[in-house]
Amino acid sequence: MIRVGIFGVAHIHADGYLANLKTIDGVEIVGASETEATLRTGWLDRHTEPVFATHEALIAAGVDAAIVCTTTNEHREVVEQLAAAGVDVLCEKPLATTVEDSQAIMNVCAASDVLLMTAFPMRFNPSIAAGRAWIDEDRIGEILAFAGTNQGRIPTHYAEWFADPIAAGGGAVMDHVVHLVDIMRWWMESEPVEVYALTNRILHPDVAVETGGMVTVGFDNGVFATIDCSWSRPDGYPTWGGLTIEAVGTDGVFTIDAFAERLDVWSYGDAMWTDWGSDANQAMIDHFIGAVKGEHPLEVTGADGLRATEVALAAYRSVTAGQPVDV
Amino acid sequence: MKLRIGIIGAGNMAAVHADGWEAAGDSAVAVLDADAQRAAELAATTGARVADDLDDLLRSVDAIDICTPTDTHLDYVVAGAASGVAVVCEKPLARTGEGARSAVAACREAGVPLLVGHVVRFFPEYVEAKARVVAGDIGDVAVVRLDRSTYLPAGASAWFKDPARSGGVVHDLMIHDVDYAAWVAGSVTRVYARLAGSIDGGDHVLATLKHEGGAISHIQASWAFPVGSFRTSIEIAGSEGLIMRHASDPFRSLVAVSPDVPDVPAPPTSGESPYASQIRHFSYVLRGKATSRIAPEDAAAAVDVCDAIATSIVSGRAIEIGEKL
Numbered sequence: 001m002i003r004v005g006i007f008g009v010a011h012i013h014a015d016g017y018l019a020n021l022k023t024i025d026g027v028e029i030v031g032a033s034e035t036e037a038t039l040r041t042g043w044l045d046r047h048t049e050p051v052f053a054t055h056e057a058l059i060a061a062g063v064d065a066a067i068v069c070t071t072t073n074e075h076r077e078v079v080e081q082l083a084a085a086g087v088d089v090l091c092e093k094p095l096a097t098t099v100e101d102s103q104a105i106m107n108v109c110a111a112s113d114v115l116l117m118t119a120f121p122m123r124f125n126p127s128i129a130a131g132r133a134w135i136d137e138d139r140i141g142e143i144l145a146f147a148g149t150n151q152g153r154i155p156t157h158y159a160e161w162f163a164d165p166i167a168a169g170g171g172a173v174m175d176h177v178v179h180l181v182d183i184m185r186w187w188m189e190s191e192p193v194e195v196y197a198l199t200n201r202i203l204h205p206d207v208a209v210e211t212g213g214m215v216t217v218g219f220d221n222g223v224f225a226t227i228d229c230s231w232s233r234p235d236g237y238p239t240w241g242g243l244t245i246e247a248v249g250t251d252g253v254f255t256i257d258a259f260a261e262r263l264d265v266w267s268y269g270d271a272m273w274t275d276w277g278s279d280a281n282q283a284m285i286d287h288f289i290g291a292v293k294g295e296h297p298l299e300v301t302g303a304d305g306l307r308a309t310e311v312a313l314a315a316y317r318s319v320t321a322g323q324p325v326d327v
Numbered sequence: 328m329k330l331r332i333g334i335i336g337a338g339n340m341a342a343v344h345a346d347g348w349e350a351a352g353d354s355a356v357a358v359l360d361a362d363a364q365r366a367a368e369l370a371a372t373t374g375a376r377v378a379d380d381l382d383d384l385l386r387s388v389d390a391i392d393i394c395t396p397t398d399t400h401l402d403y404v405v406a407g408a409a410s411g412v413a414v415v416c417e418k419p420l421a422r423t424g425e426g427a428r429s430a431v432a433a434c435r436e437a438g439v440p441l442l443v444g445h446v447v448r449f450f451p452e453y454v455e456a457k458a459r460v461v462a463g464d465i466g467d468v469a470v471v472r473l474d475r476s477t478y479l480p481a482g483a484s485a486w487f488k489d490p491a492r493s494g495g496v497v498h499d500l501m502i503h504d505v506d507y508a509a510w511v512a513g514s515v516t517r518v519y520a521r522l523a524g525s526i527d528g529g530d531h532v533l534a535t536l537k538h539e540g541g542a543i544s545h546i547q548a549s550w551a552f553p554v555g556s557f558r559t560s561i562e563i564a565g566s567e568g569l570i571m572r573h574a575s576d577p578f579r580s581l582v583a584v585s586p587d588v589p590d591v592p593a594p595p596t597s598g599e600s601p602y603a604s605q606i607r608h609f610s611y612v613l614r615g616k617a618t619s620r621i622a623p624e625d626a627a628a629a630v631d632v633c634d635a636i637a638t639s640i641v642s643g644r645a646i647e648i649g650e651k652l
Contacts, residue, residue, distance in 0.1 A: 144523035232564030
């Protein structure tokens, strides 16, 4: 039996991961930990699993594996505690708000010989996996360029800290650049080397971080890609947002709408899209637990989290410079 | 009274424009082309005569309509202005921003109208999106995405495939959306772009634009798409809402694409051809019944921005508009 704890519930995904864990045989959910009293109260309103007031208490209750869902700036401190206790870690993305913290998270997990996975669920999305297969098989020839979008409603609907420059480390760029960077790195096994970015704060000008962002990434194999990370889906949009990628090659083009497995539903005057298809979060949690059980190696590591975070941080440097910058 | 139009150049666009003038109640009265045979063919279908030379054409018309290769536009604009006739010119106004600005100056000094064919401003979905923005339906424009992806026509003329003459995919194709982005999001202040070329010469460009007032645009222009395909899309996100028009054609077929694809691909539209709408508008402007939807300065600015995009592609740097290239 693998004993699993959810460390921090500030991130909206904590609820979904709990539901994912419940479906897996051989998993015992020890509970959650959360230092904010109001978040603990909310947790207990929604769930029957206990929530501890400190991360130490949850560790002391005995856990083999942890899913870290604190605010991004708290990832490092929690992971350091977990690594010291020999607990395997799945950390919510982005790995940290700085390169230094991301590197420290990787180092401490390596030194303590615990697993470290970054939560990049899109790797487990069937259409994204199909994109990788198409590239492996040269189905559209040599890749020239990608145009990606990972747009969404402003996530302050879920939690205010997503637009807090300290807790989240930034806004739309920090939130939405890393998924597409990770997909492209995985698809091509190539590293980002140059980043140019534009940001603005016209959407939701009341928040303190950028809400619009357009990032161009150059890879070491010569491919370039754009990533629209804007929080440009308005209130009333039928879902949280989405992720698309178009790949242009020398022999053709493919286009992915990663969340196309949906119904269009109108309910009491509101439009909404409801998902009926594959569940990438479930597949990601299954994969992590399988790795903890020793059934397979991790497909997504802390290094993947670091590399993607570096691009987001380079984007901020580019905005300041007004020019492309090296990663 | 019919306006007498002299059409310069007798290629694909000339025939489209001639139809437009006919539909607007005007007529092409003279045609000029270096290829006499081609000029004669267009003249025969429009009831015009073949002009002996440029001076002969300029003496017999109220307006010239320039449908020649891009790198020859400037000379014809200047000649038209010098002879006091109104000037209609296909986009881009000139091969370079500097040339485009001198074309604008020549027409202004001569006091003749200059109407540049940025036809996207007449495509109904683009007109409607602009109207919604102007009406304030989505608040302040923040992030714009425009896409124009198609194939490099196999039968395209040599000049068209020669970047020195046409400017390539940036000046010929992307300029449509460069102009539209500025129309809906304000003047462009900085650009950054990357280009990839496919084996058959079909270039693919992604550009990001910064606008005065802070809006951001992403423009994809491609001649690297599979033969037979043509796709455009519009997305405009604002502080109070969102406009999207993706390629969901009213009629979609699932049959194999015919290998006989047109040399000049164009998106299908129901109703009047946007080219005809544009010429009808120009006709109204020349008759003093309307103000031009396309200021000459806008047409020149679009070429300046395309020059900056081309420079960014070569230099790998972001380029400020107005920076010496």
